[in-house]
Amino acid sequence: MSNVNAVTFTIVLVLFLIVTLVGFAAARWRRAEDMMHLNEWGLGGRGFGTFVAWFLIGGDLYTAYTFIAVPAAVFGAGAVTGFFAVSYTIIVFPIALIFLPRLWSIARAHNYITPADFVRGRYGSRGLSLAIAFTGILALLPYIALQLVGIQAVLTVMGVGTSSTNTFVKDLPLFIAFLVLAIFTYVSGLRAPALIAFIKDTLVYVMIIVAVLYIPTRVGGWGHIFAVGAAHMKAINPATHKPNGVFIPTTSNSQLAFSTLALGSALALMVYPHAVTGVLSTRRRDIIKRNMALLPIYSVMLGFIALLGYVALADKTTAAEVKKAGNAQLAVPYLFQNMFPSWFTGIAFSAIVIGALVPAAIMAIAAANLFTRNIFKEFFKPDASPKLQTRVSQWVSLVVKVGALAFALALPKTFAINLQLLGGVWILQTFPSLVGGLFTRWFHRYALLAGWLAGMLFGTIAAYKVATPTASHWAGSTDIEFGHTVYIGLSAIIINIAVSVILTFIFKAARIPEGTDETLPQEYQADPGEAPAAAPAGVGVGSVGSAGDLPRISSGAVCRFPIYRQEGWLGKDQAAEDIHRLNAHEIVFAPRD
Amino acid sequence: MTQPPVASRSSGGPRSAIAAHPITSAVIAILIIASIFFSLYVPLYASATPKIGDFPFFYFYLIAYMPVVAIVLGIVLVLQKRVRPPESAEIPSAAGTGEVTK
Numbered sequence: 001m002s003n004v005n006a007v008t009f010t011i012v013l014v015l016f017l018i019v020t021l022v023g024f025a026a027a028r029w030r031r032a033e034d035m036m037h038l039n040e041w042g043l044g045g046r047g048f049g050t051f052v053a054w055f056l057i058g059g060d061l062y063t064a065y066t067f068i069a070v071p072a073a074v075f076g077a078g079a080v081t082g083f084f085a086v087s088y089t090i091i092v093f094p095i096a097l098i099f100l101p102r103l104w105s106i107a108r109a110h111n112y113i114t115p116a117d118f119v120r121g122r123y124g125s126r127g128l129s130l131a132i133a134f135t136g137i138l139a140l141l142p143y144i145a146l147q148l149v150g151i152q153a154v155l156t157v158m159g160v161g162t163s164s165t166n167t168f169v170k171d172l173p174l175f176i177a178f179l180v181l182a183i184f185t186y187v188s189g190l191r192a193p194a195l196i197a198f199i200k201d202t203l204v205y206v207m208i209i210v211a212v213l214y215i216p217t218r219v220g221g222w223g224h225i226f227a228v229g230a231a232h233m234k235a236i237n238p239a240t241h242k243p244n245g246v247f248i249p250t251t252s253n254s255q256l257a258f259s260t261l262a263l264g265s266a267l268a269l270m271v272y273p274h275a276v277t278g279v280l281s282t283r284r285r286d287i288i289k290r291n292m293a294l295l296p297i298y299s300v301m302l303g304f305i306a307l308l309g310y311v312a313l314a315d316k317t318t319a320a321e322v323k324k325a326g327n328a329q330l331a332v333p334y335l336f337q338n339m340f341p342s343w344f345t346g347i348a349f350s351a352i353v354i355g356a357l358v359p360a361a362i363m364a365i366a367a368a369n370l371f372t373r374n375i376f377k378e379f380f381k382p383d384a385s386p387k388l389q390t391r392v393s394q395w396v397s398l399v400v401k402v403g404a405l406a407f408a409l410a411l412p413k414t415f416a417i418n419l420q421l422l423g424g425v426w427i428l429q430t431f432p433s434l435v436g437g438l439f440t441r442w443f444h445r446y447a448l449l450a451g452w453l454a455g456m457l458f459g460t461i462a463a464y465k466v467a468t469p470t471a472s473h474w475a476g477s478t479d480i481e482f483g484h485t486v487y488i489g490l491s492a493i494i495i496n497i498a499v500s501v502i503l504t505f506i507f508k509a510a511r512i513p514e515g516t517d518e519t520l521p522q523e524y525q526a527d528p529g530e531a532p533a534a535a536p537a538g539v540g541v542g543s544v545g546s547a548g549d550l551p552r553i554s555s556g557a558v559c560r561f562p563i564y565r566q567e568g569w570l571g572k573d574q575a576a577e578d579i580h581r582l583n584a585h586e587i588v589f590a591p592r593d
Numbered sequence: 594m595t596q597p598p599v600a601s602r603s604s605g606g607p608r609s610a611i612a613a614h615p616i617t618s619a620v621i622a623i624l625i626i627a628s629i630f631f632s633l634y635v636p637l638y639a640s641a642t643p644k645i646g647d648f649p650f651f652y653f654y655l656i657a658y659m660p661v662v663a664i665v666l667g668i669v670l671v672l673q674k675r676v677r678p679p680e681s682a683e684i685p686s687a688a689g690t691g692e693v694t695k
Contacts, residue, residue: 079651086655087632090662094628097666222647230641230649248639248651255635263633289673293666296659303656525677 004159008337011346012158012353015203016177019196019354023184026191036387038113041189041394042369044281046108050290052194056362057278057291058298059197061089061269062204064150064356065143066302072328074309078233078245080258081478083306087262088269089299096270097292100279102438102524104288107280109523114366115276115434116374122437123445124515126378131452132430133374136273137400139423140367143272144404147356147363149329151177152408154349156325157333171409177353178360182401185361186394190281193361200358203351205301211348212304215339219314229310253485257478260487268424268489271434273366274359285527308332315339360401368396422463422477425489429455432493432500438524445515447503455496462488614676621672628665632658 030045039046048056066085073082103118112118115136120129152174160173184192216222233247249255269275279288312318312331321334336348372393377384384392433448463477466488478485508514611618631637638654645653 083652083655086659090632090655090658091629093662093666094625097669098625226647226649226652248641248649249635250639252636255639258635259633289670293663293670296663296666300656300659303652303659307652 005342005345007342008158008346008349009160011343012350015199015347015350016180016353019199019357020180020184022195022199023180023192024187026184026195027188029191029195036390038369038372038386038389038393039111041390042113042365043277044190044194046281047283048194048281048287049283050287050294053278053282053287053291054294054298055197055201056194056281057275058295059193059200059355059358060274060278060362061092061295061359062298062302062355063143063359064147064352066305067204067352067355068150068153068329068332069146070302070306071309071312071332072330074306075312075322075331076245076309076328078229078247079249080246080254080261082245082309084258084261085265086299086303086306087258088265089302090296091262092266092269093292093296095266097289099435099438100270100288100292101285103276103434104279104282104285105526106438106519106523108285108528109526110519113280114370114373115271115273115430116370119433119437120374120378121518122441123433123448124517125445125449128433128445128449128452129374129378131449132433133370135426135430135452135456136370137367139427140273140363140400141404141407142423143274144360144363144367144401145408147360148174148178148405148408150356151353153327153329154333154352156327157330157337158349175405177357178401178405181357181361182364182398185364185397185401189394190277190362190365193358193365194281196354196361197358200351200354203347204355207348207351208301208304210340210344211308211336215308215311215315215335218339219311225307225310225314228314232313257485257487260490261478264428264487264490264493265424267431267493268428271431272427273370274363277362277366277369305332308335311335360404364397364400364404365393367400368393371396371400425459425463425477425492426456428489428493429459429496432497436500441514441517442504443500444504444507444512446512447500447507450503451496451498451500454499455492458495459488459492462492611676617672617676621669621676624665624669624672628662632662 030047070082070085073085076082103115106112106118110117110121112121114133116129116133119132120126123129152171155173216225219225230247233243233245235244236242237244246254249258270279282288282291309331312322312335315335315338317338318331318334321338322328322331333349333352336345340348372384372389376392377389381388429452432443432451436443436448466477477489478487632655639651641649641651643650648656
């Protein structure tokens with residue numbers, strides 16, 4: 001601890017304490033009568049508006065991955081494996097605009113809390129729902145771990161806790177930061193990251209504006225920075241005997257890698273359970289749409305953050321320090337330390353640490369909800385009360401964080417970005433069931449399950465086999481298919497879809513039961529102002545009317561079907577069709593002539 | 594089989610709205626597809642020249658793309674409102690922005 005800068009350390013500590021206080025105080029923000037319900041703890045009361053949602057979803061998407069790993073990848077390998085992230089955050093919003101509003105509507109109509117809840121209701125399949133939940137938890141672990149790697153990078157550069165060789169002592173500050181995070185998530189649920197996101201984004205914006213305007217003038221201007229970047233990427237790496245990276249992807253192979261990485265990551269991002277959590281916490285359907293148009297403004301920042309990788313290359317002191325440490329993740333923290341006065345370094349470091357805590361909290365909540373709803377309640381305790389569900393989620397959120405900690409300490413960290421890409425490969429395999437299910441019920445549930453399995457196996461094995469001269473396994477996220485470099489996640493999802501389509505034909509021909517679909521077509525367009533009073537246990541048959549579970553009872557309705565008529569929230573579209581209620585489970589449509 | 598005829602009811606709602614506004618719907622689809630395509634089709638912008646300021650074209654293009662996407666998606670939202678007017682005008686708070694004060 002001898003080389004710790006006192007000013008930097010104090011500022012980080014003070015801001016961390018402020019965030020901790022806000023995290024605990026968040027439990028009282030927009031306080032509901034009954035906090036012991038997953039709609040409250042896990043979705044912040046489903047009442048956030050455009051403004052809060054912008055910060056919350058932004059805080060979800062722009063993580064330590066953005067601040068540490070993207071510039072680190074640009075620093076190390078240039079455009080293809082690093083700057084693709086900019087392309088990816090461009091296309092994620094038009095893609096999300098296609099399906100997220102439908103997901104929001106159907107989740108609100110049936111009180112779904114997790115993506116696996118929807119799959120359960122749509123396909124009437126516990127197995128498929130379990131597969132989705134399992135994949136979600138599995139994919140979130142490396143993503144949370146990536147946040148830890150981000151915090152670790154900052155702590156290392158600050159000189160905190162690096163003096164000991166004992167893993168526990170060495171990572172003690174990290175443990176403490178994570179423990180605090182775990183406790184306030186336990187207490188406040190989604191309200192904590194939503195409120196802290198305001199502080200985070202203010203700090204991040206200040207950090208990035210100052211960094212982009214000030215640092216280039218000190219290292220010789222953007223022209224010089226790009227010249228150094230181009231020269232470095234062209235230089236031959238002594239370990240691999242290949243160029244260090246790609247400055248501008250001009251070969252067709254590098255272009256294909258660039259765009260498949262961007263497309264695959266964009267498809268994956270919005271089916272991540274934590275993104276779904278952020279989306280479902282909003283009050284109205286329009287808020288989702290509006291945010292898809294507003295969030296790209298946030299992404300402009302990402303472009304400049306990514307370029308800090310080249311800026312770090314252009315600053316000789318930083319480049320030398322990173323090389324000496326042998327860890328590209330340290331590029332941005334070292335750059336800040338070398339360029340900024342120590343008080344501002346403290347602010348910038350706090351921005352990164354808090355920027356890692358916010359998404360880590362949302363991810364832990366999302367993983368905990370998946371476990372509680374789709375594993376615990378589905379398979380172990382079908383009659384779990386909302387209170388018990390919330391209690392289980394709270395505890396699981398703690399366990400998930402410990403798991404992520406193990407993930408972070410066990411895997412090689414040289415390229416933290418690959419952790420996230422591995423999670424991306426996995427989560428992409430839920431895309432056909434989830435997004436496909438939002439538009440069509442054509443796919444057979446068992447075909448989707450088989451497709452998922454094929455995609456998971458292929459993706460994991462292919463990622464395991466990627467090797468470089470410096471790493472024998474898990475060395476990257478692209479591999480060569482038919483002579484072209486392609487993002488593994490994308491080839492896996494193509495296999496997944498192919499298997500699903502072929503088996504759907506076979507299973508339909510064999511008349512294997514397709515399961516009951518509890519959703520209605522209009523519900524995918526609906527925009528109810530208030531969460532319907534369907535039982536929160538409302539996944540599957542037999543849940544209708546379990547009145548003891550009601551979060552808030554609107555207009556005295558208990559069964560969700562009468563609500564359509566009483567409140568009319570399905571709107572004018574419904575005029576074309578009459579709903580004849582035959583009984584609680586069977587509904588037919590009779591178009592008006 | 595005892596199940597409801599699922600396949601026939603999977604997409605009832607949107608079709609009628611699209612049929613009522615074919616041109617607007619087509620424009621929406623084109624705007625969304627274009628905003629994805631022009632980012633994914635790398636050969637279009639993978640070059641160092643022309644330099645914009647000190648920025649190689651490749652880097653300038655991607656950063657300048659972001660605000661453009663925001664504007665394009667904003668237009669899409671306005672068009673979507675014309676295709677499908679807001680369903681619950683009876684809740685005026687939806688249009689407001691003051692939810693923070695709540």
